[in-house]
Amino acid sequence: MDHLEATKHIYTFLDDELSQKKGLALKKHIDSCSDCQQRIATENKLRSVLKENLLKQKTPFYVKEEIKNEMEKIDRESVIREKYRIPSQLRPIFVSMLGGLIFLGVISGIFFYKWQEATRESTIFPRLAAKHIVFASQENLVDISSSDMEELVTWFKGKVDFPFSVPFYSEELDLLGGRLSELHQKGAVHLFYQWGDCQFSFFTFECATKNFPGAHRKEYNGKEYYIAKYNDQFIILWMSNGLGYALVCDDEEELFEIASQIL
Amino acid sequence: MSGLKDKKKQRKEFEEIALVHIDSLYRTALYMTKDEQEAEDLTQETYLKAYRFFANFEPRTNCKAWLFKILQNNHLNRCRNKSKVSFLEEFNEINPYCFQLIQEEESNPEKNFFKNLSSKHIRRAIEDLPEEWRLTVILADIEDYSYKEIAEVTKFPIGTVMSKLHRGRNLLRKKLLKYVKEEKLIKE
Ligand SMILES: [Zn+2]
Numbered sequence: 183m184d185h186l187e188a189t190k191h192i193y194t195f196l197d198d199e200l201s202q203k204k205g206l207a208l209k210k211h212i213d214s215c216s217d218c219q220q221r222i223a224t225e226n227k228l229r230s231v232l233k234e235n236l237l238k239q240k241t242p243f244y245v246k247e248e249i250k251n252e253m254e255k256i257d258r259e260s261v262i263r264e265k266y267r268i269p270s271q272l273r274p275i276f277v278s279m280l281g282g283l284i285f286l287g288v289i290s291g292i293f294f295y296k297w298q299e300a301t302r303e304s305t306i307f308p309r310l311a312a313k314h315i316v317f318a319s320q321e322n323l324v325d326i327s328s329s330d331m332e333e334l335v336t337w338f339k340g341k342v343d344f345p346f347s348v349p350f351y352s353e354e355l356d357l358l359g360g361r362l363s364e365l366h367q368k369g370a371v372h373l374f375y376q377w378g379d380c381q382f383s384f385f386t387f388e389c390a391t392k393n394f395p396g397a398h399r400k401e402y403n404g405k406e407y408y409i410a411k412y413n414d415q416f417i418i419l420w421m422s423n424g425l426g427y428a429l430v431c432d433d434e435e436e437l438f439e440i441a442s443q444i445l
Numbered sequence: 446m447s448g449l450k451d452k453k454k455q456r457k458e459f460e461e462i463a464l465v466h467i468d469s470l471y472r473t474a475l476y477m478t479k480d481e482q483e484a485e486d487l488t489q490e491t492y493l494k495a496y497r498f499f500a501n502f503e504p505r506t507n508c509k510a511w512l513f514k515i516l517q518n519n520h521l522n523r524c525r526n527k528s529k530v531s532f533l534e535e536f537n538e539i540n541p542y543c544f545q546l547i548q549e550e551e552s553n554p555e556k557n558f559f560k561n562l563s564s565k566h567i568r569r570a571i572e573d574l575p576e577e578w579r580l581t582v583i584l585a586d587i588e589d590y591s592y593k594e595i596a597e598v599t600k601f602p603i604g605t606v607m608s609k610l611h612r613g614r615n616l617l618r619k620k621l622l623k624y625v626k627e628e629k630l631i632k633e
Contacts, residue, residue, distance in 0.1 A: 193611055197585065199592050228618070229586060231559060235567045236587050241471035245485050246464065249492045253459070256496060257452035 183207040188218055196225060306365060306389075306426075307397065311415035313363060314383040314430035317374055324359030324374060334360045334373070342369040344388055344425060350444035363387075377440055382431035389426030394419065402445065420445075459499055464492065466509045470516055473583050477520055479572045487523070491516040509588075513598040517580065524576075561625045570620035577601075578613030585610055 183204075188211045194200045195208050212218045268276050317323050326337045331348060334357070338346045341362050356376040363372035363385070370387035397408035397419065408419040416437045419428040431437040470491060475484035495502070495515050502511055574582060580599060584590040590598070595606045 193614060194607070197592070199607075227559065228621075231562060232567060232586055232617075235564045236472065236476075236571065236583075238564065239468075239472045239475060241467050241488065242481075242485065245471065245488055246467055249464070249467075249489050250456075250460070252489065252493050253456055253496050256493065257449065257456065261449055261452060 183211045185211070185215060185217065188212065188215065189221065192218070192221060192225060196222065196229070306394070306419070306428075307410040307417050308412045309365060310383070310385060310417050310419075310428050310430050311412040313372060313385070314415055314432075315413060317361070317372070317383055318381050318432070323361060325361045327359040329357045329359075331357060338362070338371055342371055342386075344386075346371050346386060348373070348384075348386075349422065349427060352444050354443065355440075377436065380431060380433055380436045382429060382437065382440060385426075385428040385430070387426050387428075388424070389421060390424070392421060405445075407441075407445075455499065459496055462504075462508050463495055463499075463512060466512055467492070469509060469588055470512055472587065473513065473580070474516060474520070476568075476571050476579060476583055477576065483523075487516065487519055490519050494519065507594065510590075510594055510598055513584070517598055558622070558625055561629060562621060566621055566624040566628070569624060570617050573620055574613055574616055578609050578616065581606055581610045582613040582617060586614070 188208055191200060191204065191208055195205065200208065212222065326334060328334055328337075331351075335346060335348070338360065354377065358374040358376055358381075360374070361372045363370040365385070365387040366389075368388050370385060373384040373386075375382050375384060392406075394408045394410070397410040397417075400407045400409055405420060410417045410419070411434075415430055415432050416434045417428055417430050418437060418441050419426060421427070429437060429441060431440070467488065471484055471488045474487040474491075475481065478484050478487060491512060495512055502508065571579060571582070577599070581595055581601075584595045584598060585592075592603050592606050592610075595601075595610070596603045599606065601609065
C-alpha cells in the first residue's frame with residue numbers, strides 16, 4: 183500500500199473496522215512511514231481530547247428523578263387500568279353488547295328524527311297563530327300596503343319560490359296589504375284582510391306533508407280541511423297542488439262565515 | 446405483571462438495564478438539539494417511551510442502541526414539526542485529509558493547536574456539524590459505536606455511515622482549526 187492510499191484508510195484503521203487484509207497491508211506501510219505514524223499520533227490525541235471533553239457533559243440530577251417519578255405514574259395508571267379491564271373471555275360478549283347498543287342508538291335516532299319531523303309539521307299551527315297575533319296588534323307590519331290584488335301578486339313574484347295567486351275572491355273582504363313571511367325556513371305569503379270589524383290573515387306557503395297531528399280533519403265540498411286552535415286563534419288549513427293555505431282569525435264564528443263565503 | 450409489587454420490580458430492572466445510560470442519551474440529545482431544555486425533554490420522552498415498550502425489548506440485545514434508536518426517532522419527529530434540517534452543499538467538498546493541517550499546526554511550536562483547543566471550541570464545532578454527520582460522529586467518537594451499531598441506530602446502510610462519519614470528522618477537524626486560529630487572532 184502506498185502513502186496516498188494509506189492516508190485514506192487511517193480513520194477506518196483507527197476505528198478497527200478495516201478488513202484483515204487491508205489492515206495488515208496498512209500496518210506494514212505505517213511501520214515504515216514516519217508521516218503516517220505522526221498522523222496517527224495526532225489523530226489519536228485529538229480523539230482522546232474530544233472524547234474527554236464531550237464526556238464531561240452530565241445529565242442534570244433532576245432529569246433522572248423526573249423520569250423515575252413518571253415511570254411510577256405510568257405503573258400506577260396501568261395497574262388501575264388492568265384492574266378494570268374486561269377479561270378476554272368476556273370481550274366478545276362485551277363487543278356484541280356494544281354493537282347492539284350502537285344499533286339501538288341508530289334505530290331510535292331514526293325514529294326520533296321521524297317523530298320530530300312529524301311533530302314539526304304540526305308546529306305550523308302555533309306559528310300561523312303567532313304571526314296573526316303580531317299582525318293584529320301592529321298596524322305598520324305590512325311590507326306592501328295595497329288593496330289591489332294584482333299589485334300584490336306582482337310584488338310577491340320572485341320573493342317566494344312558488345307562483346303565487348289567491349284561490350278565492352270576494353267583494354266583501356277588504357284587502358289591507360301583504361308581508362313576506364317565513365314558514366319552514368321558506369318564503370311564505372301573508373295577506374291581511376278586514377271583514378266587518380274582524381281582521382284575519384291569509385297564508386300561502388310551501389307544504390310537503392299532510393300530517394297535521396293536533397288538528398281536526400273535516401271534509402267540505404269534497405275537499406279536506408284541517409281545523410285547529412292555538413293561542414285563542416282559530417286556523418283553517420287546506421292543501422292544493424303542493425301548496426298550503428291557511429285562514430287565521432280570533433273569532434271562530436266569523437272564521438267559519440268567511441270560510442263558507444270563499445271556499 | 447399486574448400488582449404494584451411486580452411493577453416496582455420491573456422499574457428496578459429498567460433502571461439497571463436502561464437508566465444507567467442516561468448520560469449518553471442526554472449528551473447526544475444535547476449535541477443534537479443544541480438546547481439544554483430540549484435535551485432534557487427529549488431524554489425524558491425517550492425513557493418514558495422505552496419504559497412503556499419495555500416488554501418489547503429483548504433482554505439479550507443492546508439496550509443502549511435500542512434507546513438511541515428511540516431517541517433518534519423522537520428527535521426526527523420533533524424536527525419534522527420545526528424547520529427541515531439544512532444540508533449545505535459546501536460541506537460535500539472538503540479536503541478529506543485535514544488532520545494533516547492539524548498536524549502542521551501542532552508541529553509548529555508557536556502555534557500549538559492542542560494547547561489552544563478548549564471545550565468551548567469542541568462543543569461549538571460539534572454543534573455546527575450538519576445533523577446527520579453529527580450523530581454518526583457522536584456515536585462513533587464518544588460512544589465508541591461500531592459502524593454496524595451506528596447503521597442500526599441511524600437506519601443508514603454501513604457504506605453511508607462510513608461516508609457520513611468520514612465527512613463529519615473532517616469537517617469537525619476543519620472547524621476546530623478555524624476556531625482555534627480565530628481565537629488566536631483575536632488574542633494577538
Ligand atoms: Zn504513509
